[in-house]
Amino acid sequence: MTELPLPARRLSDSVVALRPWRTTDLPDNLMQYQDPLIQEFSWTHATPYTEEDARAYFMAQEQGRLRGEHGGLCPH
Known part of the structure; x- marks a missing residue:
């Protein structure tokens, strides 16, 4: 298969934006997946x-x- 390119334009609306994961996302990612629910x-x-x-x-x-x-x- 071929690499899926990242969008040239920012993917966002008035509520959420999508982007590749970054190491600065670690604290939030850890917090959400430690939630028992x-x-x-x-x-x-x-x-x-x-x-x-x-x-x-x-x-x-x-x-x-x-x-x-x-x-x-x-x-994000």
């Missing part, structure tokens, strides 16, 4: 969710985009 209903991976897990998730998102498999972006 998120773990119970929508996250099937490691519990507790660690910084290492978040970094691996970010890397997997970018690698998937580069392989053309998916375009996981960060809601």
